Amino acid sequence: MSASEAALVATDVRKTFVRNTGEVVEALAGVSLQVERGALTALVGPDGAGKTTLLRLASGLVVPDSGSLDVIGIDVTRFPQQVQDKISYMPQRFGLYEDLSVQENLDLYADLHGVPQVERNEVYPRLFGMTQLGRFKERPAGKLSGGMKQKLGLACTLVRSPQLLLLDEPTVGVDPLSRRELWEIVFQLVKDGLSVIVSTSYLDEAERCERAVLMHAGRILAEGRPNEITASAKGCCFLVRAPDGMPARSLQARLFGLPDIADAVPEAGRVRVVRRSSAAPPPFELDGKSLEAEAVEPRFEDAFMLLFDAIAGDQRRESHAGIAGQASVNEETVVEVRDLVRMFGNFTAVDHVSFKVRRGEVYGLLGPNGAGKSTTFKMLCGLLPATSGTLHVAGENLLTAGAKARQRLGYVAQKFSLYGQLTVDENLEFFASAYGLRGSSRRERIKALKEQFELDRFSELPSGQLPGGFKQRLALAAALLHQPEILFLDEATTGADPLARRQFWGRITGLSERGVTVIVTTHFMEEAEYCDRIIILDAGKNLAEGTPLDIRAHAETDRDKAPTMEQAFIAIVEKQRRKDKEGGA
Template identity: 50%
Template sequence: MSDTDSVNVHHIVLDNVEKSFKGLAKPAVARLTTQIDSGAVMGLVGPDGAGKTTLIRMLAGLLKPDSGTIRVVGLDPIKNDGELHAVLGYMPQKFGLYEDLSVIENLNLYADLRGVIGEERKIIFEKLLTFTDLSRFTDRLAGKLSGGMKQKLGLACTLIGQPKVLLLDEPGVGVDPISRRELWKMVHELADEGMLILWSTSYLDEAEQCRQVLLMNEGELIFNGPPKKLTQRMAGRSVLITAMQGTNRKMLQKALALPQVSDGVIQGKSVRLILREGEDHSKLPEWLGQPEAYIEEAEPRFEDAFIDLLGGNPTSESALGQIMPSVEGNPHDVVIEAISLTKKFGSFAATDNVSFQVKRGEIFGLLGPNGAGKSTTFKMMCGLLVPTSGKALVLDMDLKTSSGKARQRLGYMAQKFSLYGNLTVEQNLKFFSGAYGLYGEKQKNKMADMIKAFNFTPILKQEPNALPLGFKQRLALSCALMHEPDILFLDEPTSGVDPVTRREFWLHINSMVEKGVTVMVTTHFMDETEYCDRIGLVYRGKIIAAGSPDDLKQQIATAENPNPTMEQAFIDLVLGYDKEVESG
């Protein structure tokens, strides 16, 4: 091996790489030239449709570039595919675990495929099971694992051949903050040992964990370097503003309409805004008509810089909010209530004596680690699961006895979108509006409203399966709202969606809540919980903490960390509860 070859061994080199697909106006990856080195995790970051998956598939030899050259540890992924597969680990978004095989059977299958046998297999299994903390679960079926444990098993299967290069396509999607932190710890350890790792993500807090990021948008590389370098550009432009009157939702809507504001999100009782370059933030209260509002500078985040680099938040008002009617009723009315709600599977209590109330026009968030019982609780609240004991009430109706009547008032958006993949966008809208009892002129008008609000006209004849995730999500939301429900259940509605689409989604939710719609939501995305008025943190089947986002953060605040993030609150409250239980 010559010196130049040994230099190549720890690199991925891309030279003028381009890939286009039929029917798309722009290349999926355009003229990409860069080098990726081992020794630290490299982040591949960008919104939906940025070209992340296309690039990873080309690196894995599954797609051929139209032009340019790719070398992965000195090998051409197409010409040297056999040699490359011997040193490459690739974990796609939908990793191929066999759900009806146990943890150990999945590992055996991947070891067979990799030709890892005998003593070597025994040693590597022991190492991987310890590394992923799955030793206690070897007999459990993969289908029965929580989301975080599935990702860990997927990673273990990918690592069986002891690859030199690891390609991870959005491994953090749908995984709670604790499992995500564990995944990161593992991947950092592997990188420290010299493995070349590329982690693709649309979660921008994950990008901050990388030594370097490739930031892509619409196939083009728009930034390449340490995340801090991009974040520092935002110094002095990120602020927190707290209103003395009115709601933070109203203030956000007003702020986004200002030409001086590039982006805004809700953060607890405040609104976090990014100002365009050269604007003076001391004038914000005046622009917002809130002279008493309190302003402080906020620590800039990578997400602020990312949105700013894309030109700011593209949507400043919700077209959906304009077509939804106002909900009649008293804002103090309790419209959703759980009373000693319990669900047992055999002797195991997935939900254990849970009680809470949600008032009209509130956003109530159910949070919790994978497998903690929040989905079970959520499904009982919207009538999809029958409780073992206790009650789930919506508008004072028991979902066990009057579910038909209650369902007319509910909208439900499932975690795995319940769209029909083989019907077009237009046919899905027609089917769901019909299922909710709309027909004739009323149905036609409602469909026209939704098509206009969500800009569906260009994609009406397409099937949802072919659409990017953001479009599927908009379609699922519009299908859930056809009958103008006054209560909306959202089960991880933005899992895997990029920050731009997520902002648009919450803009719609906020505008509906301002009209009196009540929302109950589950999410693993901690920034999203800031939009909730109140949160119930579910763990081991119980609600272990409840209150506003700021209440939960204050519960773990210390002199060293006076302003913890929601992610830190989630992790500390769960780990603190474990300690309490262990100490009895």
């Protein structure tokens, strides 16, 4: 492949940024890369790997410190406009004009790209067909759901045929249904001959690309076809069954903490384990008892985790310390929701939802964007009054309950709401005092949590400048200071990389063992596997409730014997939507 045929050629590209604190961050530390034309290439890696910086450099928005970067055969550092004339770029947060309608946003980009009317007549129906936004042409972009916004952003970049399409984490915060639809569009484009570079933290997405580039700390770790990369984990992957009475997540947490294991995640009631080495595996053992294990084919994620374990493996162990592996669920109901309804004008956001959560349970609220998860959550936390129905959290309705009742719960909001100007210590001190901790008990509690969450080295850093994963840790630490009985976590892992998510869930597992009731919402369907029970909501209605295994069984068909959680979820939501449509017709 010669350079002129390549979509992107990077030679020893370096870029550093200076934080407000004066700290110098090396975003790209000498990246050399060739991306071929006509292919779908994925950039994967944890937070701070340099994916976004690389894409911004490629689109001429940021100038490299050194090295050369050719995009579609043009030196982008010297001629950014020439590149920008020919490529399309969809940033992580696509800047749609929220006051403008779907059609107007699209028209704007068509005008800017100089797409003639004749071409539009042909392109628009195709874009509307692909994105299914045709019905919402007149709706202001600000009123679209997260998934629809992303699709509109993509459509705006596709009003003309670019020579190269750059997508920066296009599916962050997008529910599985919209995610699948977005990817169908991308695959179609590649099939039509478009070159696409996409950065993502979803490893199943990377697995489906033609090439994958694994980045870490501004460097390229591995590059190749996903199946080649996957093959490196051959012989390392097993499904391990938990002993009776032990939740899969507890076993997962224990195994994940073991030194010879690179990765462990719960899957269908069992635990998927990746060992560090494929050489002569000894039998799995836990507390002296051997465990039933079954060798399985590796996935891309397994190989990814194996690779990262090799360089950053020891970072993760601490989050999984002290997990015993007992279930601590008892029969006492701590959260009870009956016939909950919430209307916004004529729109029913939550439609007669009922569920119960027992003490010590990990309970998941799942659903597409706009399903009513957040609304339910807000009502549970007493942030929003219910239109009708009853809510009891630890026996009280939090909207009217006094300080005492709220003392018993912890809440981590979607955006890890912290005081960005205040340091880590100041944030923790504030939240500790807010919950009535004083003096030495406060000091000790803060010290303990800082150790547990490895926040010590950031004590004096303003929390707004924390790296993404640490913001989430701090938010969780702040919510745990007062040792709440019930913990509410609203999409606490959105945008987090796979490693951070595992650490997060390790901590949740530890909490639930100590009898803390945890209620979570999430977009990552595989995270549902950590839950004892989940409820799936769509359009405000309860579609299914049960253990992850029960839910999977819903979607089992003759054709597909072992659906993933995500497939099950999509199947359940689509079945209901079909039913509604028939009912409506």
